[in-house]
Amino acid sequence: MKTLGTLLRVGVVFGVIAIASNSVLAQCAMCRAVIENSVNAAEASEGLTLAALVLLIPPVSIFAGLFGVIYRFRNVQGRKER
Secondary structure, rough: HHHHHHHHHHHHHHHHHHHOOOOOOOOOHHHHHHHHOOOHHHHHHHHHHHHHHHHHHHHHHHHHHHHHHHHHHHOOEEEEOO
């Protein structure tokens, strides 16, 4: 229960930082230069942000899956069969 409270606090802090900071949603320097020189800057910015999020999904899923398997079978060698 204590861990859940700590995770909730950390999540709230990261949420406040993400909302309060404009640079959190910024792209890299090259992407920003392309967006600033484009005709439809707002639309291009939204497209690049969505593309970055879509490209982030597979590595996060793989990491979470591997972490879940490792966590689930962390004590397999130490167990005794009855």
